Amino acid sequence: MRIAPSFLALLLTFTVSWPNAEATIIVDSAMPIDREVVVQLIQAREDNGTGAATVLGNAAQRLSIEMALDQIWAQAGINVTLLATVTTYNSSFALDANNSGGTRPTNDLNTIFVQASTAGVLNTGNVINTIFVDHVPGFAVLSENSAAGLASLPGNRINMFTGDNLLGFQNGLDVIASVFAHEIGHNLGLNHTGNGTANLMSPGGTSEQLSAGQIIIARSSGLLRVVPEPGTAILVALGIGLFAVRGRR
Numbered sequence: 001m002r003i004a005p006s007f008l009a010l011l012l013t014f015t016v017s018w019p020n021a022e023a024t025i026i027v028d029s030a031m032p033i034d035r036e037v038v039v040q041l042i043q044a045r046e047d048n049g050t051g052a053a054t055v056l057g058n059a060a061q062r063l064s065i066e067m068a069l070d071q072i073w074a075q076a077g078i079n080v081t082l083l084a085t086v087t088t089y090n091s092s093f094a095l096d097a098n099n100s101g102g103t104r105p106t107n108d109l110n111t112i113f114v115q116a117s118t119a120g121v122l123n124t125g126n127v128i129n130t131i132f133v134d135h136v137p138g139f140a141v142l143s144e145n146s147a148a149g150l151a152s153l154p155g156n157r158i159n160m161f162t163g164d165n166l167l168g169f170q171n172g173l174d175v176i177a178s179v180f181a182h183e184i185g186h187n188l189g190l191n192h193t194g195n196g197t198a199n200l201m202s203p204g205g206t207s208e209q210l211s212a213g214q215i216i217i218a219r220s221s222g223l224l225r226v227v228p229e230p231g232t233a234i235l236v237a238l239g240i241g242l243f244a245v246r247g248r249r
Helices: 059-076 092-096 108-119 164-168 170-187 212-219 232-238
Strands: 011-017 035-045 078-082 087-090 128-132 146-152 157-162
Touching: 035 092, 059 078, 059 170, 059 212, 092 108, 108 128, 108 157, 128 170, 146 170, 157 164, 157 170, 164 170
Parallel strands: 035 078, 035 087, 035 128, 128 157
Antiparallel strands: 011 146, 146 157
16 A cells, blocks of 8 residues: 655545455445536557557446446445546656656646646546546556556546556456545545545545545535436445455555
8 A cells, every 4th residue: 555645735646456456345325316426538648649558448347347436436425427438648748757767746647637638638527537547646657456546636637547457357346446436536525534444535445435524525526416316226236236355455
């Protein structure tokens, strides 16, 4: 577990790295779904269009991750919608800071998004723009057994790294979903909680649970839109548990 230093107290990170990750999603009961947050996925590539960052895998892997995101955020009555189209962004700087070594400066998050805005690749609607990269600001280069993210607090900006090895088994997909849900939490206004506690926003947490206070904060975010009718079908789907044995993040 590694937590990168914050930048102006606004940027927070979370990562896991297990060669043989064992996890499952542990949450409290779902609320009626009456809010939605929309996420735009953006794939960074080299300037010449090669060497694309891994996003969320194939269609089945992406569906599994999205279902886990919904399961986690259903505790707050929030549905997470990943837009179907993945935007590509040719930027070697965004992808890996032109192959720089060592820990990537945290402020690169801001630079990445300023440049992406200038390039016209960001979704300008009321959505969370998530740019997938190979080297997340605030981190050293991570192994393919890892997932990591850096997010604005609050805001609508996330950088994510998803290791290819995690896509090959269900518990690895759960790890990716847990990290992604954590970063979405920052965008919705949630700070870190105590390290190692049973909470989604805990670095090294043991579950994806949310407190009543966190739910109130997240549901007040301007990023959310009202869903006219409770998502009954979603709640039924979320009743299907994930039965793998969980390890620590």
